[in-house]
Amino acid sequence: MIGQQLSGRYEILNRVGGGGMALVFKAHDKLLNRMVAIKVLRQQFVYDEDFIRRFRREAQSAASLSHPNVVNIYDVGQEEDIHYIVMEYIEGSNLNEEIKRRAPFQVDEAIHIACQICDALEHAHQNQIIHRDIKPHNILIGKNGRVKVTDFGIARAATSSEITQTGSVLGSVHYFSPEHAKGVTQGAKSDLYSLGIVLYQMLTNKLPFSGESPISIALKHIQEDVEEPRKLNSLIPQSVENVVLKSMQKNPEQRYQSAKEMLLDLETSLSPEKMNEQKFSFDDNLDDDEQTKVMPVIGLNRKVGQMDIDNTIMPELKENNDKKNRFIWVKPVVWTFSTIIILFSAWFGVKAVLGMLDVPDVEVPDVIGLTLEDATIELEENQLIVKEPVQYKYDNEIEAGIVIEQSDISKKVKANYPITLTVSNGQEEVIMENYVGMQWVDVENDLRKKGFADGKIEMEMVLYDAPVGEVIEQTPSPDEKYSPNDQDVIFSFKVSEGLGSIEMPDLIGVSKDAAISMLQQRGLNYIIEYDFYINVPKGFVFRQRPIDAGSPVNIGQEITISVSEGDPDNVRKPKQAIIVAPETEGEESTIEIKITDAIGTDRVWKVEKIVEEETYYVPVVLMPDLEGGKATISVTVDYKHVGTYDVKYEDYE
Structure with missing residues (x-):
């Protein structure tokens, strides 16, 4: 399609991208003399009339959006079997490319990008438009840093159709919400789930769910818990992780209720009072109707009628029964005495056992500050034991091996009671990041955010065949372990100043x-x-x-x-004949001719001296949308204005 013109107006210059549904081209709008992006549907979709109708309707609906973080849609059209959308051209890259190139992002940059996406979604949701396909591929980042969300409404057209594209589905399924994966109705909260995944990927350089097929990934969205971002990137504040976890809840009711609510949390997540807030949690109990209930067993009652034995049994049997009734008292008496003997035996047995279990009370000593070995000895001497396993945690002030916390200090407990001890692991060591290849300004900014002062950072500029400002060497080396609180650690960097x-x-x-x-x-x-x-x-x-x-x-x-590339097609360059005479015939006069046209204002075309009438053919440049589609020629003689001549574009069409 390169070089082709659509609707006699949009000249296709080159291809800049594409996806499962469409190809994207950079084009020149000849009417308004500006660059635009044109999304052209792939040929395999142009014969589905229902899809085309839905596609045009959704694109026109999305064109109603007007927001600084939404790509503007200028036009929707068709030429023969080519269906296209004309959009704002963004010079830059998409977020997917940026993630591949340099993720994980700095936390503040990821939040800045997510805020702009969230702001765009809030505007769309307020206008009853759901995106349904939020992913890094649909997020554009201009050279000025502004984020633009694209493809509003197009995803809905594709979803409502029977169209399938394996590559497209595989790319989008990583960002599906659980309700999307189930095939149920998707609302605004589905977009927020997808935005949570985009933020997760920016912060960790990893997708939360992956698999060998779209189905396996979709099932993970429905069934599996996501790995917490802070386990993958320890630099993420708890407040930021909370935003990610809340937006990615399986149950839409446990997510943010609106993009505006999520935007508020994003904007305040890096404030000092929120960065160390409690970890996000939610009530995952089922509703009462979903709880398993134990039903009572239904028994059957029946009444047995008494028979008048005296009137129904034979005399012989009655005599035998009379003999038996004389000894009927024996069995109850035996059972009563047996029960009394058993109860007395049990009472004496319990008393004996309680006497054996009568454990003395002891006071728990304070072992904080002792080594684990000395603390264990101290507790054993007081008839106490150390609870296994021993707890360990990092402490920037207490050396490794020293007890820093314990349970039940000075309390009275039974002998052999287990005491919980927490032992210092010393200063926490971290792995040095690889800053080689990064710009020094970004490296210095990152170190200062981590709390390293001027005295801990050294930088030397050296001549080197690398872009100016790029880090070419560092100490400690990448992946080397160090303690942030070690006073002897100096962060040293060599930075390129180019080759001169x-x-x-x-x-x-x-x-x-x-x-x-x-x-x-x-x-x-x-x-x-x-x-x-x-x-x-x-x-x-x-x-x-x-x-x-x-x-x-x-x-x-x-x-x-x-x-x-030369003049645009709509440029006209006529020459206007102008007759100029000296102020006094036969005497020398200085004439000056100025032009105001599509090139500029009051540009001097000629200054010279004449003694007689002269004819000049003045070249002007006309364009229909510049200077009102006309040019003006101004003439002065001896510095006095003597005439103005207009040249109109319409006279040369």
Whole structure:
């Protein structure tokens, strides 16, 4: 599609991305003379009429959003079998690329990005629009650092259709909410779950759930608990972990109730009073209706009627019964005496056992400050034991092996009672991060956030074939263990100052090949951009950045040059005939001709002396959307204004 024009207005320049549903191109809007991004549906989807109708409706709905963190949708159109959306062009990268390149992010940067996404979701949810596909691929980051959320409404069109794309599903399923995985209705809280996963990934450089197939990953969203972020990155404050855990609850009712609520927690998560708050927890008891209940056993009662034995049994049997009734008292008496004997025996037995179990009370001594070995001996001498296992924790002030906490100090307990001891592990050692390749300003900022003062940080600038400001060597070395509270630890860094500097050449008006040669001869790297530019011939440079001509530039620095693609198609360059006479015929006068047109205002075209009437053909540049679509020619004779001439674009269409 490169070079193709859509609707006679959008000229496709180059492809900049794509996904399971569409391809994305950079294009030039010839009508408004600006760059735009155009999302074009893949060919396999253009024959599904129901999907196309839903796709257009959802895109038009998303176009109603107006927010600094939402990519603006300018137009939705169709040309033959090409269905497309015209959007704001963001020069930068997407969050997925940034995570691959440099995650885990600094906590404050991750929070800053998440806040902007959350703000965009709050605006969308207020307008009854659910995104349904929040993931790093749909988060754009401009060169100015502003975050833009894209593809609002498009996910809904795809979800409502029967379209499937294995690669697309596999990419999105990592960010599914449990209700999405179950196939039930998704609301605003589903977007917040996905945002929680994006924040988790930015902080840990790891996805919470992964597997060999979309189904296995989806099941994990429904069934498995997520590994806590702080176990993967100990630098994450508890308050920030709490935001992640709350947003990723399986039950939507236990998540944030709105994007606004989540945004408030994000914005305050790094405040001193919240960073060490209690770990997030929730009531996971089932509702009463879901509890297992034990039902009583239903018994059957029945009444047995008495028979008048005297009137129904035979006389012989009656005589035998009379004999038996004479000894009926014997059995109860035997049972009564047997029970009394058993009870007395049991009473004496219990008394004897209690006498054997009569353990003396002892007072628990204070063993804090003793070594574990001495504390164990002290407790055993007082008829007490150490509870296993012994607890250990790091302490920046108490050396390793010393008891720092114990249970039941000075209390009265029974002999052989287990006492809980907590023993110091000494100063906690941490693993030195790898700062090589990072910019010094970021490294210094990170160390100061961790509490290291000026006296602990040393930096030396050295000539080196690396970008200026990049760390090229560090002490302690990467992955080396050190104690943050060790006074002898000094953080030493060598930072590149490049290979020296030279004077930046002037590339404006030079051909592309000549400009490249000039940059290469001076050891400078370059990036080439192409764009339409009035009055600069095709193939010639009309802009250079970030270093102006004549300024010092470091060898190896990257210079961006903009090369003209020539005039836009809607430029007109007529020549207007102007007759100018001297103030007095035959006497010399100074004339001056100025032009205001698409190139600039009051630019001097000619100054000269005449003695007789002259005709001048003044070239002007016209564009329909600049200077009202007209040019103005102003003439002065002997510094007195004598006339103004208008040239209109419509006269040359």
